[in-house]
Amino acid sequence: MNPERQEWFYRCHYSPERYARLRSILEQSLGTPIEFRIMEAPMFCSNELRTAIAEAALAVVKQCTEPKYLHHAYTSAIPDRYRMPDIPPHPTCAVVDFALALDNGSIVPRLIELQGFPSLFAYQLFLANAYHEAYELHEEFSPFFDQELTKEGYLDLLKRWLLADHHPDNTALVDYKPFEQKTYPDFAATQQLVGMAPSDICALRCEGNMLFHQRGGAWQPLRRIYMRAICDELEQEGAVVPFSWTNPPQVEWVVHPNWYFLMSKYSLPHLHHPSVPRSILCDSIEQIPVGRFVLKPLFAFAGKGVNINPTAADLEAIPPAERSQWILMEKVEYAPVLPTPEGNNCVEVRCMVIWEEGQQPRPTMSLIRTGRGALMGSRYLTQPWTGASICFFEQT
Numbered sequence: 001m002n003p004e005r006q007e008w009f010y011r012c013h014y015s016p017e018r019y020a021r022l023r024s025i026l027e028q029s030l031g032t033p034i035e036f037r038i039m040e041a042p043m044f045c046s047n048e049l050r051t052a053i054a055e056a057a058l059a060v061v062k063q064c065t066e067p068k069y070l071h072h073a074y075t076s077a078i079p080d081r082y083r084m085p086d087i088p089p090h091p092t093c094a095v096v097d098f099a100l101a102l103d104n105g106s107i108v109p110r111l112i113e114l115q116g117f118p119s120l121f122a123y124q125l126f127l128a129n130a131y132h133e134a135y136e137l138h139e140e141f142s143p144f145f146d147q148e149l150t151k152e153g154y155l156d157l158l159k160r161w162l163l164a165d166h167h168p169d170n171t172a173l174v175d176y177k178p179f180e181q182k183t184y185p186d187f188a189a190t191q192q193l194v195g196m197a198p199s200d201i202c203a204l205r206c207e208g209n210m211l212f213h214q215r216g217g218a219w220q221p222l223r224r225i226y227m228r229a230i231c232d233e234l235e236q237e238g239a240v241v242p243f244s245w246t247n248p249p250q251v252e253w254v255v256h257p258n259w260y261f262l263m264s265k266y267s268l269p270h271l272h273h274p275s276v277p278r279s280i281l282c283d284s285i286e287q288i289p290v291g292r293f294v295l296k297p298l299f300a301f302a303g304k305g306v307n308i309n310p311t312a313a314d315l316e317a318i319p320p321a322e323r324s325q326w327i328l329m330e331k332v333e334y335a336p337v338l339p340t341p342e343g344n345n346c347v348e349v350r351c352m353v354i355w356e357e358g359q360q361p362r363p364t365m366s367l368i369r370t371g372r373g374a375l376m377g378s379r380y381l382t383q384p385w386t387g388a389s390i391c392f393f394e395q396t
Contacts, residue, residue: 001043001044001045001046001049001100001107001337001338002044002045002046002394003339005044005392005394006041006043006044006338006339007339009041009042009044009135010041010340010341013135013136013137014040014041014135018134018135018136019040019134021134022038022130022131022134022135023038025130025133025134026038026126026127026130026185029126029130030123030126030185030188030189030192031188032184032185032188034185035182036182036387036388037382037386037387037388038127038387038388038389039368039370039385039386039387039388039389040340040384040385040387041131041340041385041389042128042131042141042389042390042391042392043338043347043368043370043389043390043391043392044141044391044392044393045366045391045392045393046393047147047393047394049100049107049109050145050147050391050393052108052109053098053109053145053349053351053363054145054146054351054363056096056098056109056111056273056274056275057094057096057098057145057351057353057363058353058361058363059273059275060096060111060114060267060271060273060275060276061094061096061114061263061353061355061361062361063267063270063271063272063273064094064114064116064262064263064267064270064271065089065090069267069270070089070262072270073261073262073266073267073270074087074262076266076324077261077262077264077266077267078258078261078262079231079261080246081245081246082231082245082246082257082258082261083245083246083258084245084246084248084256084257084258085248086256087256087258087259087262088256088259088357090355090361091116091117091255091256091259091262091263091355092161092254092255092256092354092355092356092357093116093117093118093121093161093254093255093352093353093354093355094114094115094116094117094259094263094352094353094355094361095113095114095115095117095118095119095350095351095352095353096111096113096114096350096351096353097111097112097113097114097348097349097350098110098111098112098275098348098349098350098351099112099332099334099346099347099348100334100335100337100338100346100347100348100349101332101333101334101335102333102335102337107335107337108275109275109349110275110277110332111268111271111273111275111276111277112332112348113265114263114264114265114267114268115260115263115264116255116259116260116261116262116263116264117230117255117259117260117263118226118227118228118254118255119186119350119352119365119367120183120185120186120189120352120365120367121158121186121190121352121354121364121365122158122186122189122190122192122193122194123183123185123186123189124143124352124365124366124367124390125143125151125154125155125189125193125365126185126189127143127389127390128141128143128151128390128392131390131392139395140395141392141393141394141395142392142393142394142395143365143366143390143391143392143393144363144364144365144366144393145351145363145364145365145366145391146362146363146364147393149362149364154364154365155193157354157356157362157364158190158193158194159193159194160356161254161354161356162190162194162196162226162254163194163195163196163224164224164252166223166224166252168194168195168196168197169215169216169220170220170221170222170223170224171196171222171223171224171225171226172196172197172198172199172213172222172224172225172226173187173190173191173196173197173198173199173226173228174198174199174200174201174204174225174226174227174228174229175187175198175200175201175228175229176200176201176202176229176230176233176234176237176239177200177202178198178199178200178228179198181228183228184198187228190226196226197215199213199214199222201229201234201239201241202239202240202241202242204222204242204243205219205242206242206243206249208249209249209250210249210250211225211243211249211251222251223251223252224251224252224253224254225251225252225253225254226254226255227253227254227255227257230260231257231260231299232299232300245257260299261299264298264299265279265296265297265298265299265327265329266281266298266299266327268327268329269281269327277329277330277331277332278329278330279327279328279329279330280293280327280328280329281323281324281326281327281328282295282315282318282323282324282326282327282328283320283323283324285315285328287312287315292330292331293310293328293329293330293331294306294307294308294310294328294329294330294331295307295310295314295315295326295327295328296326296327296328296329297325297326297327298325298326298327299325308331310328334346334347334348336372338370340385341385342372342383342384342385343372344372345370345371345372345385345386346370346371346372347368347369347370348368348369348370349366349367349368349391350366350367350368350369351363351366352364352365352366352367366390366391367388367389367390367391368388368389368390368391369387369388369389370386370387370389371383371386371387372386373386
């Protein structure tokens, strides 16, 4: 942490009027309302913590690509109805979430979640710019974990990663009812930055092994998909997808859909790193070690289904055939390390990783969720001086 910078920001730059301007800048620049709460301030972070989070994120991401783990995960983690051919040896992106905890008085990252799936890669760049503009921050702070990454370099990376060598009309950010998603601000940001527009997964057209989507009033071949649809939501909504997952059309995936399962809470018991708490799949135990674990569904999203105080009755209520889809994770004690005018907040930090083909994984954009309650999902962060924000690191 950088408490001196945090206090400097509150003393010299924060005002309610500037906070209102922050939201206004974001919503006007993106052309859409933002439905989740934005924290009043960025979190100013030390380069020591920056390095610790980045190194931990890269370590666990790489472990999820080890052959021994994948040999088991291919058959156990991916539901049969979603198992696809031609899974690449690593995802092209990943997100890794850490709680900030204390260890002998030092702030350390403790793994909470990871997913071989995209996040708000584009929106967070707009958020960083909006904090600088609204609060008149004349010093340039970096939102990136990679200390060599600049905003210009990040934009080049996004274009290369998302579009490859395709025309934007032959690519799409694909989700279920994308214009109704809370993450739509990121979709709008993606379109502004790289020209890739959203398409509804249910509105695609499949002819033979080719996919098509509407662009400019005409059907255009869809050759590259930035997949943002979550299978769990598709099933809940009864969405009809116009292609077969097990025999998919000929298309490039920015991140292959099966990596959503391969790098997930399913991975946690297989990871070995000081930042990783003990985790147990529920089909391998008969009794919960009371008071020490959190009960989580493997593949739910946005914090759904998390039970922070599970009982033996909660475990017994899960049908035996479904227990392989639940995990017990040792509780992590979030430390109230972020000072605010309303008291100290707990913090969850997301490190967004991009892994281009033929390259090493690269820690890129930051995102934080901060609050004073027990849960950190955006649906729980509704009070003043809580919400979603970003890390600001000193330029080196």
